[in-house]
Amino acid sequence: MTHKPFSFAALVAGCLLSWNVSGQTAASGNTFTVKADKIYGEIAPTMYGVFFEDINLGADGGIYAELVKNRSFEFDTPMMGWVEQKQNNDQGSLLVINQSSVVSSPNRRYLRLTSKADAGYGLLNEGFRGMGIKKGEQYNFSVLARQGAGSSMPLVVELVTAKGEKLGSATFTPAGQEWKKYEVSLTATDTDPKARLRVLAQGKGAVDLDMVSLFPKNTWKQRPNGLRADMVQLLADMKPGFLRFPGGCIVEGRTLDERFQWKKTIGAVENRATLVNRWNTEFKHRHTPDYFQTFGLGFFEYFQLAEDIGAAPLPILNCGMACQFNTGEVVPLDQLDPYIQDALDLVEFANGPVTSEWGKIRAEMGHPAPFNLKYLGVGNEQWGEQYVERYKIFEKALRSKYPDLKLITTTGPFPDGPEFDYLNKTMRSLNADIIDEHYYRAPEWFQENATRYDNYDRKGPKIFAGEYASQTVAIASPDNKNNWKGALAEAAFMTGLERNADVVAMASYAPLFAHEEGWQWTPDMIWVNNLQSFGTPNYYVQKLFSTNVGTHLVPIQRNNANVTGQDNLFASASINQKTNELILKVVNTSGKAQDGEFVLEGVKSVQGKGTLQKMRSSNLEQMNSFKEPMALTPVQQSISVKNNRVKLSLEPYSVNIIKVKASSLGSVVAKYAANTGK
Structure with missing residues (x-):
């Protein structure tokens, strides 16, 4: 989570794309060619996931269903609550x-x-x-x-x-x-x-x-002392490819003493140390001095939650640096061994046999089988030489013992600028597995950057779009809204992530949860109060993409060019090998309808019906709410397919997911596999 102040004017200055609010007359002449037999890459099962951080009462007071505040009298003020x-x-x-x-x-x-x-x-x-x-x-x-x-x-x-x-x-x-x-x-x-x-x-x-x-009693899976069922269900409905936890800046802590230490979050809950939450007084506009972490939701529960919702676990660990926006404390390099050992022990806790020290603890907590950990993040939003020095030590130790583990490193809190440039160049020179990039920017930025990864090195590190959200007013402003303008811009950007899924292996919106009366940061994907929870338009965009993700990339072009914002249209296309479906995602960010004809090349004759899932609103300020939680959600309808063609009017301000069955797609994928050896 980035919380450094920014100038909104500076953010939007120079943006090349604007919101077209004129007219509703349909534009014609949009012929899209989908080259279904020209597979150019694969989409990782982890493409779309969820990012959890205990901000906005996300854990205590949120998904962790404990109703008593300060149950063990361990808050700094013992009788608080x-x-x-x-x-x-x-x-x-x-x-x-x-x-x-x-x-x-x-x-x-x-x-x-x-x-x-x-x-x-x-x-x-x-x-x-x-x-x-x-x-x-x-x-x-x-x-x-x-x-x-x-x-x-x-x-x-x-x-x-x-x-x-x-x-x-x-x-x-x-x-x-x-x-x-x-x-x-x-x-x-x-x-x-x-x-x-x-x-x-x-x-x-x-x-x-x-x-x-x-x-x-009614918790997720009816587990005693477990998680709020309604909140977990919203996550499960997204079918996320991964769950990143526990943050975020909360991993770093304002000081190293306040950092997240996973070993203190496992075992009997009465033996888990209470810790002040680093977000309790971070923002002057939303002081929350009663915000603490009891760690009833600890690393075992995070791993269990990931397993429950079918997501790959993705823990992030402190690298020996406190948040550089706060104290910036660091551990001397010659005193880093305990941090390294924590990382090594975490892998054993997740994957080790029950005869190992930490695998035995996992089994005693009720999970003898391994959690199948494949990814591990080293640091959150660190930057500068101090981070690189520490990352190298972590990398050497982890690769030596766990060579198959994929390490995730960072380029700092910004998507550009000197901190980003230095780390991006350095981590590429170190042959990093996956580089984490964060973007909290204006809606216009997201449209402009739909082509961000078009020219990234295909042989370089994979990208994790680890935190992003459209800031409708300004970064960290308490007035940011989860409105349709922001969600629509994110959808346009996500077509760019998906078109480049041969480079982008993971993506997650952030933050995930916010309590109506206990939030610190906006916007947020899911809002809750003590009885209800609802998905924002941003949530439903994320869900549309994550539940309609393919396995292989194919081109979708107009006038022999990728659809990357021309006439405010954005698109991506994929094949789902498991369902023999062609999946097209098309976003119209303009204020007018645009007629489109989609020509499906490279597949045998396709006739009959397909499906269209669509989200749209003529009101860019439209939001969902506790009173109207479904005010803006996707709708589905049938569409006709004739002679490998689909004709469709792309409505103003709309996200469109087109799915067409084609039995010959199986042979297309088989040919690709034979040619590439994949």
Whole structure:
């Protein structure tokens, strides 16, 4: 994630393409020739994926379904998220105990609740901007607890509205003076997006509490203490080729002490160290001082999520450098060994046998089979000689032990400029496997750069378009919108990524999630609140491309030239070997309809029906919302194919996916394979 201020005027100055807002009259004379027998490259299964970073309450308060904020009292302010509950004065006390002098565990604090009343004293948790509770659904409460000497107090657990009205309750009694886990379930009697959790003592005495937790029973795959099902489903529906995690600048940290350390995010959740989230006060316009990482969503869960949605896991690790937009701290080269060892151990954790040290831990967590890790990122948006020095050390160690692992390196936070030029040249000279490029730019930039990869070296490193999103106002502006103008520009750019899929191996929009009341950065692909989630127009563009990706590239031309923005038209074409389909993606960014005739060359006679999936809006400011989550989504219709020709009106401001079955495509692919040995 890039967050350096930019001048919007400088970004758009010199853009050669403009949005055509005049007229709706159809333009004629557009004949597109699709040379289906002229395969010129292959499309990687990882072509379109998703990028996850814990920004905008993406993990805690988002996809990680825990409803209690600061469940283990380990935030910098131990009682953040909690308030005392009492009916009269002097009914009890809440005391945070810190055992740091005698306990080595990262979970060093617990709460002592002392009640001096017969009933009604305790504490209340506000959740993440409230708790989303749904009528009729079950919620599972758990806590580590022990009674004080001579105490045997029952505890009542209640779901309540902001006004204190009960939505469900359960009672249990901790037994003895040893820590034990207790679990009860509550069924909600009503729906409330702003519910709270209340824990009240029923009698006089003292009880110690830790890891106070509440999860919906209905999680993804019904896993206890798992992920929000609706949010994961939106990802699964995209059929992504990869999942990049855990970021982003969050990998680097504002300081090295605050960097993401994967080993601290695995094992029992009560032993995972809480860490401040680097986005909590990054932006003056959206301070979020209660933003921390509990790592209930840790590296094991990331790998598991990738497997669940059929995506290749793509972890990014710290390379011994903190975020250069913040402190820019670095580890001396002669002290880099622990960082290198973390990388080596991560590969073993993901792929090692159960007899290995880290493979055994993976198996103990419930996954004896390897996660089949093939890609690993070294650093995020670093730049300069300091990064190159550290990357070389990582590369030597990783290639020595894992020669088949594909390493992803960076060209910094910008798509051009001196930082980019230096790293692009240097990483090519080092024969890097995959180079990560990021683009947060104006919509006009995305149209202009649809040809960005046309002249890249076909024998050089592959490209990972690791973070991109159209900034409709200015980079990092809180006023950026997920509108159709931005999504349409991204679609135009993506045709360029796909036309050059022999060079571009991966691409992902960023950021992925944003909470309606807890965001720091806009725009974002999927928006959520405590009860709902919806895909933006940008999401549906990404989904259209990722669910309609081919296996082999073929040319689509007009007037013997690739369709790269002439008359505001952009296009790519591919063959799907598995389905024997020809897939055409055509984007019209102009304000007028343009008639097109698509001539399919190099295949036997094709007659009958094809399909057209289309997104369009005459309003470039159109957005989806919680009230209208499907305001702008694709629609599908049948189209006619006669004599290898498809006639179609490309509507104004539209993204069009044309699919035509052709049985002879199998022989075309077989011929290509025979000629290339692939």
